[in-house]
Amino acid sequence: MRKPKILLVNDHPASLLALKTLLVNSPQGDEYDLITATSGAEALRAVLDHEFAVILLDVSMPGMDGFETAETIHSHPRSSSVPIIFITAHYADEMNRLKGYLHGAADYLISPVIPQILQSKISVFIELSRKNLELEAQKEELAMMNRDLQVQQMQDLKKINAALESEIIERRQAEERAHELATRDPLTGLMNRRSLTDRLEHAIAVSARHGQRLALLFLDLDKFKSINDALGHDAGDDLLLQVADRISDSVRESDIVARLGGDEFVVLMEALPSYASAAEVGRKIVNSIEHSFHIGTQNIKTSASVGIALYPQDGNTMHSLMRSADLAMYHAKQEQRGSIQFFHEELNVRMLERSRLEHELQHALENDEFELYYQPKVEARTGRIAGVEALLRWHHPRLGLLSGGEFISAAADTGQLVTIGEWVIGAACAQSRLWRDSGMDFPTLPIAVNVAIPQIYADLPEVIERQLRKHGVPPSSLQLEITESLVIRDVEKATSVLKEISESGITIAIDDFGTGYSSLSVLKALPIDILKIDQSFVRDLGKDLGDHAIVEAIVNMARALALRVVAEGVETHEQLTILRELGCDEHQGYYYSRPLPAQDFTAQMLHINAA
Incomplete structure (x- = not known):
């Protein structure tokens, strides 16, 4: 039976000899015949005389280069399906690689070629050609046998031949699909994780050899899960496709964009002129994502957090560099969504401590480690206590007493914010009950508790009603404080939930007012009773005329x-005097009292009221 044939085309005698020797002396060398050509024209003549299993074609040749030769070969019906593997020394030119694939290349290798890789590449085509030759031989034998058979038998054999040919086609298509799935993300067409890691390893080797700079950018969409859950996976896929296009439009032509899965994307930047150029590309990506996305009939807003790791200072291996970029991205999401963060060693320590804190937080409730501290809100004119704010504290067995700001974000990331929030509401109701039963002269003071946005999405009105009923206290015992910046993220949802709560008799305050930049129309729509001026505007009263004007305007x-x-944040008599003159109703801060445990607070407040 005939052997499959390979055509080797290279105008450089030394390269031609080296590749010929490699192919002839390989373990599979006796399974095929090798034909050589030293120019594109000679290759075309060979294609007219022979059928080849695969063609190994040099890109750079005088006269007719490899791309022109490939185009001519594939334009002829006889050779249109012959697979071509380009071999070139121009490994840094990604446009040549793309050009090769556009001219129908089955693969694109960079010399010097690793023998095992070349042999594994051609073995697939040799095996396929051998099977085709076997099938052709079988068909010839069947034809000889069928000359004496009846017409029906001929038809049956034709069906068998058609099935065999269909199997070959399916096998080829399956091989093509398998190659595509192995290297590309099926949704966006970008490189997948496997391809990225291969390319990153190669890029690190090149950067080490030539002393070049390299940067890895990890990108994660903010609020993607909520968008996916609200609008469905089809909308989520549409968003990811648009994001992939915007990222690709924001990077340099030489940069590699990959999708690791979900809403995680990576940009590999080689041969950087400076590390500042990595930040510049990161900013372009962030800015492009900030513009609205048109999904179906809706305009969707999201943002992207970007972490940047640099070679070699942030890692000199593929794994260490990817880990550093991932940590930097996570840090960006924690610091400010829609921002860019470079990796630094301190992140390692911080993230390890954060992970440990998240783990310990899971046992804090069951170990009864939380406690509410109380700080009074005092009337400006009379000096009497008008209300109380409950502030969460954690008696951490390792770190001591922690304020809410030191662990609330960790609670949000671990999904415990809603559970802890319900505990706070319940503990405040229980304390209100104790004060009512004690017979003291301030039992009806409303206790203000802080509410985070995740709680609004978790049946907050039902949670409050359940705790009020459990401890037998009226709605007037509670006051909710909602941070301004959180409310404006979803005004429509917040308004609906807060109206239901307000109608039950609970007062609602906007906390940290002046930092969230909400509009007057938003304030009018919300069912609120109180504005709490953020302490950043109170701190410099008497020193900064701008803060004085802001407080007066509020x-x-x-x-x-x-x-x-x-x-x-009232801490001085001067601040208090100015606030009284401006007509502020109530004050809260260290001037009166620090946050205290319930027992100490009770004694302190009895003393203030008696004064």
Whole structure:
């Protein structure tokens, strides 16, 4: 039976001899015949005289180069399906690689070629050609046998031949699909994780050899899960496709964009002129993602957090560099969504401590490690206590007493924020019950608790009603404080939930007002009773005329909306005097009292009221 044939085309005598020797002396060398050519024209003549299993074609040749030769070979019906593998020394030119694939290349190798890789590449085509030759031989034998058979038998044999040919086609298509799935993300067509890691390893080797800079950018979409859950997976896929296009448009032509899965993307930047160029590309990506996405009939807003790791200072291996970029991206999401963060060694320590804290947080409730501290809100004119704010504290067995700001973000990331929030509401109701039963002269003071946005999505009205009923206290015992910046993320949802709570008799305050940049129309739509001026505007009263003007404007706006005003962070008599002059209703801060445990707070407040 005939052997499969390989055509080797190379105009460089030394390269031709080296490749010929490699192929002839390989373990599979006796399974095929090798024909050589030293130019594109000679290769075309060989294609007219022979059928080849595969053609190994040099890119750079005088006269007719490899791309022109490939195009001519594939333009002829006889040779249109012959697979071509380009071999070139121009490994840094990604456009040549793309050009090769556009001219129908089955693969693209960079010399010097690793023998095992070349042999494994051609073995697939040799085996396929051998099977085709076997099938052709079988067909010839069947033809000889069938000359004396009846017409029906001929038809049956034709069906068999058709099935065999169909099997060959299916096998070829399966091989093509398998190759595509192995190297490309099926949704976006970008490189997948496997391809990226291969390319990154190669890029690190090149950078080490030539002393070049390299950067790896990890990108993660913010709020993608909520978008996917709300609009469905088809909308989520549409968003990912648009994101992939925007990232690709933001990078340099030489940069590699890959999708690791979900909403995680990676950009590999080789041969950087400076590390600042990595930040520049990161900013372009972030800015492009900030513009609305048109999904179906809706405009969707999201943002991207980018972490950047640099070679070699942030890692000198593929695994260490990817880990550093991932940590930097996670740090960006924690610091400020839609931001860029470079990796530094401190992140390692911080992330390890964060992970440990998240693990310990899972046992804090069951170990009864939480406690509410209380800080009074005092009337400006009379000096009497007007309310109380409950502030969460964690008696951490390893770190000591922690304020809420030190662990709330960890609680949000571990999904425990809603559970802890319900505990806070329940503990505040229980304390209100104790004060009512004690017979003291301030049992009806409302206790303010802070509420985070995840709680609004977790049946907050039902949670509050359940705790009020459990401890037998009226709705007026509670006051909710919602951070302004959190409310404006989803005004429609917040308004609906807060209206239901307000109608039950619970007062609602906007906390940290002045930092979230909400509009007047938003404030009018929300069922709120109180504005709490953020302490950043109170801190420099008497020193900064700008802060004085801001506080005065907030007070005047509150008056127009029939809202009470509470100033946070009051620490000096001068601040208190100015706030009284501006017409602020209530004050809260260290000037009166630090947050105290319930027992100490009770004694302190009895002393203040008696004064």
